[in-house]
Amino acid sequence: MVAAGRRVAVGLGAVGAVCLLLGGCLLLAGPAIVKEQVLKNVRIDPSSISFNMWRDIPVPFYLTVNLFEVQNPQEVLQGAKPKVNQRGPYVYREFKYKTNITFHDNDTVSYLEYRQLFFRPDLSNGTEDEYIVMPNILMLGAAVMMENLPSFVKLLLSGALAGLKQEAFINRTVGEILWGYEDPLLDTINALVPGLIPYKGKFGIFIEFNNTNSGLFTVNTGMKNISQVHMVDSWNGLKKVNYWRTNECNMINGTAGEMWPPYMSPTSLEFYSPDACRSMTLVYEQSGKFKGVPTYRFVAPKTLFANGTDYPPNEGFCPCRQSGIQNVSSCRLNAPMFISHPHFYNADPSLVDAVEGLHPSREEHALFLDVHPVTGIPMNCSIKLQLNQYMKQVSGILQTGKIQPVVMPLLWFAESGYIDGSVLSQFYTNLVLIPSILDYLQYIFLGLSVPLIISAALVMMSQKSSKEKHPHDPTTQSPPPQPSETTPLLQDTGTQSQDTAEA
Known part of the structure; x- marks a missing residue:
């Protein structure tokens, strides 16, 4: 019994020690x-997991356009x-891909990113x-651009x-x-004021948006x-730009x-937008989850398109008008x-009041x-902007x-996309x-090690106490000797001695 109890105690102690060791290793080495692995796979390197995602964005992006029709021209x-x-929305499937990818010796890479748009009538x-x-x-x-020209030039125009x-107004x-x-107005303007407008023949709001790149980025x-x-x-x-x-x-x-960059802090993030001709800063709003993946949500601060009076750092974007719109004429x-934001959301109320039919709302018009803060990879996004004249x-x-x-609001558009399908699963x-499994395992192992080691100690103490209280317990003594083959001889000898005595 003592040996068996000792074996149980040793077994429990060994398993507890192993659990303690594994838990400690995971606690120290797991993170x-x-x-x-994260740092290795978020770099822009052909061997990293995120490289293909960066080169050919697998996320289905959509460009959604809403036009403002003038009802009382x-x-x-x-x-x-x-x-x-x-009017709308008019939805276009947007494909993005990079070309001319060139790695440099100074830890940078250059590329051109193209976008192609295909109309989706079903959406x-x-x-x-x-x-x-x-x-x-x-x-x-x-007309506004030529306002300060001599009167005879304006009369000619x-x-x-x-x-x-x-x-x-046009229909x-x-x-x-x-x-x-x-x-034909394009050619006329170019003839009267050479170099005023670079377009020739055709004019459209997004004419340079499809099948084009957003400039040569080096990152x-x-x-x-x-x-x-x-x-x-x-x-x-x-x-830096010079606008x-x-x-x-x-x-x-x-x-x-x-x-x-990975391991983001819940403060703010920045990016350069060629469409807006400037860098834009978004601020942290709240933590959440997108289809089970932890996320930080970043939104536009009210100061993003504020004028220089309301927000002095934006003075450089002036000449300004009301807050909530940014002059991009330069x-x-x-x-x-x-x-601006769609429907002049977060803008001076006078802009909304000047045009009938606008209804700004946070749910529909906030970008x-x-x-994902660990990797710095967007899981879900919707960037919304409005073009005004x-x-x-x-x-x-x-x-x-x-x-x-x-x-006057002309249109507003949203570029939206989210990770889904096999990309999301991976x-x-x-x-x-x-x-998460590694995180849980470390606590499971550490949690198991404590009762196992305590159990082993209790078994050992129980065995020791039992031995001290019952030193002559038969269960603790050696068994008596078994009869041997010499016993019959002893019995015969005893019988012969008795017969001799009787004689």
Whole structure:
């Protein structure tokens, strides 16, 4: 019994020690192993897991466009408030891929990223063949741009506009408005004011958006310094742009907007947007989960498009108007164009009041990024922007009528996408499930080791106490000797002695 009890105690102690050892190893080495794998696989390197995702984005992206139809164009020409109706959405499947990928010796890589758009009528509310009444962007923009020119030049332009039957509002199809239409006004403007507009033949809001790249990006690979991975080193060879009035506003900060360095803190993130001609900062809002994957949600602060009066650091983006819209004329051929959140969300209320039919809301018009903080990879995003045009009556150009000065919304669009399918499964397994299992195992092993070792000690103490209390216990003595083959001889000898005595 003592030997058996001792064996039980030794077995329990051995198993407990093994559990303690495994738990301790996982506690100390587990996070380091996971971190090593993360750092190895988020670098821009052909051997990393995320490289193919970075090169050919597998996430299905969609471009959703909503146009603002002007419902009272004749009244607007007489000085009335514009009344608009949102049309759409018109949805396009967006494919992104990188070409000209070139690695450099200074831990950077250069590339061109192209995008292709394909109309999805099954997801859209309308077709590209629908007609919509909108401001004549080209004519009204040229009028404002030429406002300070000599009167005779403006009269020449007005006469030319009349000859070309140009009006302040046009009735065109969605496809023409977005992707271009023939307009002889382009050649006329170029003849009167050479170099004013670089377009020739066709004009469309997104004419340079499809089958084009967003410029030559050079970003850090993270091979030597993982904290700099995906951070932009230069764009089109520039360390900073020259569109704005201050160095701070001209800086190219953050990443290219696709991924961020791993192990993010819940503060803010930055990216450079060629479409907005500037770097943009989003701030942390809350933690959450996207299909089981932990995320940080980043949103636009109210100061993103604030004017210089309300937010002095934005003074460099001026000349400014009301808060909530940013003047992008300096990077849009000096055309009077502004960007904002859709429906002037988070903007000065006067902008909303100046146009009837706008209904800003956080749920529909706020942009967001849900990023996995461990890897810096976006899981779900929707970047929303609105394009607006400043228009007004310009003396000498009769076509502008009596239009009151107004920042007119033209359209708003959202680029949205989220990780799903096999990509999500692989991501979840490698970066969420396995680390979670390792995390749970370390506590299971440590939790088991304590009762096992205590049980072993108790068994040993029980055996020792029992032996001290019962030193002569038969169960603790050696068994008596067994009869041997000599016993019959002893019995015979005893019988013979008895017979002798009787004789």
